[in-house]
Amino acid sequence: MEKKNSIGAKWDRLLEQLDLPSAVRNRRTAIKVHLGGGLGFTTVHPFFVRRLVAAVRVAGASDVFVTDIAEDVASAVERGYTEEVLGCRIVPCAGEKDDRVVPTPIDPPYHSLSEVRLAAEIVEAEALVDLAHVKGHGTCAFGGASKNLSMGCVDQRTRGTLHGIEGGLAWDRDACTHCRTCLEHCPNRAISFGNDGTFKVFYHDCKLCQHCVLICPEHAISVVGGGYRFFQRGMALAAGEVLKTFARDAVRFISVLANVTVFCDCWGLTTPSLVPDIGILAGRDIVAIEQATLDLIRTENLIPGSLPPGWELGPKGHLFERIHRKDPYAVVEELAALGWGSRAYALVEVA
Numbered sequence: 001m002e003k004k005n006s007i008g009a010k011w012d013r014l015l016e017q018l019d020l021p022s023a024v025r026n027r028r029t030a031i032k033v034h035l036g037g038g039l040g041f042t043t044v045h046p047f048f049v050r051r052l053v054a055a056v057r058v059a060g061a062s063d064v065f066v067t068d069i070a071e072d073v074a075s076a077v078e079r080g081y082t083e084e085v086l087g088c089r090i091v092p093c094a095g096e097k098d099d100r101v102v103p104t105p106i107d108p109p110y111h112s113l114s115e116v117r118l119a120a121e122i123v124e125a126e127a128l129v130d131l132a133h134v135k136g137h138g139t140c141a142f143g144g145a146s147k148n149l150s151m152g153c154v155d156q157r158t159r160g161t162l163h164g165i166e167g168g169l170a171w172d173r174d175a176c177t178h179c180r181t182c183l184e185h186c187p188n189r190a191i192s193f194g195n196d197g198t199f200k201v202f203y204h205d206c207k208l209c210q211h212c213v214l215i216c217p218e219h220a221i222s223v224v225g226g227g228y229r230f231f232q233r234g235m236a237l238a239a240g241e242v243l244k245t246f247a248r249d250a251v252r253f254i255s256v257l258a259n260v261t262v263f264c265d266c267w268g269l270t271t272p273s274l275v276p277d278i279g280i281l282a283g284r285d286i287v288a289i290e291q292a293t294l295d296l297i298r299t300e301n302l303i304p305g306s307l308p309p310g311w312e313l314g315p316k317g318h319l320f321e322r323i324h325r326k327d328p329y330a331v332v333e334e335l336a337a338l339g340w341g342s343r344a345y346a347l348v349e350v351a
Contacts, residue, residue, distance in 0.1 A: 010350045011048055011280065015055040017350065018282050023250050025060035027126035032093070032148055034133055035072040036079050037187075038268020042259035044133045046080045048280075052131065052254075053087045067093040067121050069152060093119035094155045101155045104241050111165050111230060115158075116238045118245065122153045127250040130286070134255050134293055136262045136274065138210045139166065140232055141320040141328035142297075143264045145253045145289050146335060150238035156188075162238060163209060166231040167223045171199035175220035182212035182221060187268065211267065228326045236334035239286070243340065253289045254282045257296060262308060262323060271308065274319070275301040287341030290332045294318060 003009060023029075031052060036043035049066060056064045066081070067073075070092035076082070083089055094100050100120035106113050122128070132148040140147065151159055176199065183191045190206035193199060199221075213221045243251060257278035261271045278296050283289050299319040307313075307323070314322040321327050336343050 008047065008051075011051060012055070014280060014282055014350045015052065018252055018254075020055055020059035020252065023059075023252050024056050024064075024127040024129075026062050027250060028063045028124070029056050029061040029065075029127040029129065030093075030122055030125035031056070031064065031066045031088075031129045031131055032122070032152060033066060033068060033131040034148060034152060034265050035066075035068045035076040035081055035090075036265040036268070037072050037075050040265050040268050040270045041079055042261065042270045042273075043079050043265050044131060044256050046085050048256070049081070049131070050086050052129065056129065057087075061127065065089040065091045065121075067091045067119075069093060069119075069156075070096050070098050091121050093121045093153060095120065098155050106237055106241070110234060110237055113161055113165060113234050113237065116241050117155045117158045118241060119153050119155065122242060123245050126246070128246050128252075130251065130253045132253070132255045133265060134257050134260055134297075135264045136260070136320055136323060137264045138214045138324055139163065139326075140228060140235065140331060141318075141324045141326040142294070143266075144293050145255050145286050146235060146239045146331055147264075149242040150235040153242045154238060158238065160206060162231065162234045163206075165234045166228055169201050169206070169212070170222050170224045172218075172220040172222075173199075175218045177218055177220075179217065182216055185211050185215050187211060187266070209266065229330055232330040233334045236331055236338055236340075239335065240338050240340060243286070249284075252282065252284060253286050254280065255289055255293050256280050257293060260297060262306070262311075272306040273303060274306045274323075275303060283345075285341035285345070287332060287335045287343055288345035290335065291329075291343045292345050292347065294320070294328050294332065 033044055053064055065088050066086055073090055073092045076090055101117035102120055102123045103115050103117050105115045130145050130148055132145045134144045137143045190202045260274050281289055281292055297319055314325055318328050
């Protein structure tokens, strides 16, 4: 195989075809990427981020920085992300204390979502490259370009409100064995047990990510009220508010369909890939990118043994729906309904 046909070489050619100059020239540019956390290591490889940073600079950006939520920036070095490696600053999007935000109303309010508190570094940027790593997700079936914005460009309070649209947590006392697995794996330390063994949730810190629901070996925790479609609509609304802070020509979307695993990088662990690596999608239309992403991830390509022990596929729908029992196309429909793009697309392979 010739070097020019390698993924690295095609990555450079893809960036050339993306017309970055028209998006970033003379603009302060944010590259939003999920840096991961915990014991996870299958995030977007630093090589790709570094080459993207260099391409944005060559395209004439007045400044460029990589950004994510504070807790993931703090541990980014564990996955190889440093300023020296990437060639630019790595900035907490809402500040180190998650308090640099721009409250933005949702009009009309949607259920309990009356505002989103946008991360100030995103709002203050003039151009955006949405570099998403596509994964499965227990709450919304999958995470891609839109989730990278709706959940990654806001503060913790907004993430909690968005998750709260889906409902609260119910505990089955009889089923619970008090193994404390839920407590140990809660990313926000919102779970505790009282002196009498009662399961407690501090909803101020709980973001209803459902880690506890999915990881409980006795299935003693469940979500009640609302529904995932409400959450999908809320995510689409939040992503739209992020996009409204940029001129339409100042945004590019890149989705990496490699190391596609059952859980999002926010779980802080790495599991086997569900399907063989597919490639990288890039374009200007978030709806088309999300639609194409899902269309390319197919059940017939599921790698045997890649599901967690004891998990079985549901009877119908997209692979992510058969795994997580939620239709991943819901957020695509919501984004399209809000006018953020078209579900029609054409794939042009980088030669």
